Amino acid sequence: MPKNKGKGGKNNRRGKKEDGENKRELIFKEDGQEYAQVVKMLGNGRLEAKCLDGETRLAQIRGQMRKKVWIVVGDIILLSLRDFQDDRADVIHKYTADEARNLKTYGELKDFTLVENAEAGSEEEEEGIEFEEADIDDICESIC
Template sequence: MPKNKGKGGKNRKRGKKEADEEGKRELMFKEDGQEYAQVTRMLGNARCEALCVDGTPRLCHIRGKMQNKVWVAAGDIVLVGLRDFQDDKADVILKYMADEARLLKAYLELPGTLSLNDGGAEDGGQEDSYVHFEDEDIDKI
């Protein structure tokens, strides 16, 4: 049998999982040339369609630094950098985690009509999983 010449498996090549550092990062607010947006759908090839807070739908490109490390899904709140030469396109700079998005909403940076994708309801999500029938509805059946 040949000797193993490598220094580890695939998890070493991917890098360490440092979830505790990500939870402690500083909250970034938008600056000039940036806008908050909610991803409406993923298009593939590191692109997504996002609805910005100013009401403009934009085609966004996920930057290479984020592509394999940060997974962006539909409903996520992101910070996009606007382009000077193309108003209908933008670049995703940062993805906000669920608690950071709640903080942005509390600071009134995000509009109150925006629904946050928390990955699950706080009450366990059991409220919408069944249908209530009245006695009159059952008699009609």
């Protein structure tokens, strides 16, 4: 019977390594591309992204990335701009947190705040309905 050498399992087949063996090269933007941050997920492979040039665009996640690369609010992505539609774009790459920090140190993401996932949606959630506290005796008196 062969010995188990620890090479099996789902994560190994996917190529995920925690010790840094699977580092990828940093991709910089070219002509017709723009850095952006995800503002809102819309569903059906679409999202709303705030670009570095100040515009908010509706972006489509390309088919090669669907169900393989998970994008959430606050992620830094690379968009391919469309020549015929200025308000629409295509997502071609998602940067990890380390890659986004490296882009910032290289000066690619100037005047662009890196918002963490928890901070991105907290502004809208703060507003809501406030309830007054009532004693149980007051409630029983009004019902009885």
